[in-house]
Amino acid sequence: MSDLRRFCFSCDLKEDSQLIKEYKEYHAQGNAWPEITKSITDAGIxxxxxxxxxNRMFMIMDVDPSFDPVKKSKMDAANTKVQEWEDLMWKYQQALPWAKEGEKWVGMEKIFQLGW
Incomplete structure (x- = not known):
């Protein structure tokens, strides 16, 4: 049994083909800001x-035992580059209809796994 945990999230992009294209470009291999990828790995992801x-996105996140979502949120809030990235990404993203106020990526519930 692995010590890794998996989290899955969903978020929508605005239904605009140009904005979706730009968003994909920001996330293409090698294009994400290095400060962002460092903040991700520093958190244990x-x-x-x-x-x-x-326009519907799905995120899979595998984390090591040191990962703490509350700590990650605090780290992100204190990181000006992460905040700059998040503000920029809101140009492209929109909350899911059932998201809580200010919630971007909504956690997903696993309902099936082969071999259960």
């Missing part, structure tokens, strides 16, 4: 992938 269908 081992792997993070984002998939898209239409």
């Amino acid at each position: 081992i792997d993070l992938q984002i998939y898209i269908s239409g």
